[in-house]
Amino acid sequence: MTDTYHNPTKGLLSLQETIQEIKDFIATDTESEYTLVVGSDSEDDVEIDFITAIVVHRVGRGGRYFWKSTPLPRFKTLRDRIWQEALLSLETARELLAILGEDFTPALEIHVDIGTNGPTKKMIQEVVGMIRGSGFVVRIKPEAYAAASVADRHS
Numbered sequence: 001m002t003d004t005y006h007n008p009t010k011g012l013l014s015l016q017e018t019i020q021e022i023k024d025f026i027a028t029d030t031e032s033e034y035t036l037v038v039g040s041d042s043e044d045d046v047e048i049d050f051i052t053a054i055v056v057h058r059v060g061r062g063g064r065y066f067w068k069s070t071p072l073p074r075f076k077t078l079r080d081r082i083w084q085e086a087l088l089s090l091e092t093a094r095e096l097l098a099i100l101g102e103d104f105t106p107a108l109e110i111h112v113d114i115g116t117n118g119p120t121k122k123m124i125q126e127v128v129g130m131i132r133g134s135g136f137v138v139r140i141k142p143e144a145y146a147a148a149s150v151a152d153r154h155s
Contacts, residue, residue: 032060035107053147
């Protein structure tokens with residue numbers, strides 16, 4: 001994967017540099033609990049800009065985040081766009097685990113920008129089922145901060 005990630009402090013980073021930043025952040029406080037989270041969001045325009053965020057959360061004590069942009073042609077339906085967001089997050093989570101290896105201890109979650117209110121509520125069961133079936137913990141709104149807040153900030 002040759003994606004470029006953005007970080008508010010470090011600027012542009014390769015995926016390898018992003019992973020090193022995550023490891024370095026965890027190494028500064030090995031006594032804390034961590035969660036690694038991936039979430040995507042999009043903004044519907046002439047071209048859709050999908051933003052995928054990687055968040056390393058030091059539980060109760062802040063965190064760091066990194067994001068990448070994936071511009072794609074406009075999707076015809078909200079359903080297709082939500083599925084694309086979920087698939088981008090799933091792909092990123094799989095790539096992270098492949099590089100980090102099985103010894104990486106923080107839990108990895110996928111946050112999906114769907115919830116029990118609004119037009120996406122009909123999609124909860126199928127999207128959550130697909131992600132859980134792939135072996136990941138999944139969160140939806142209001143707990144899906146990586147998608148609904150972090151990625152949304154940059155979409």
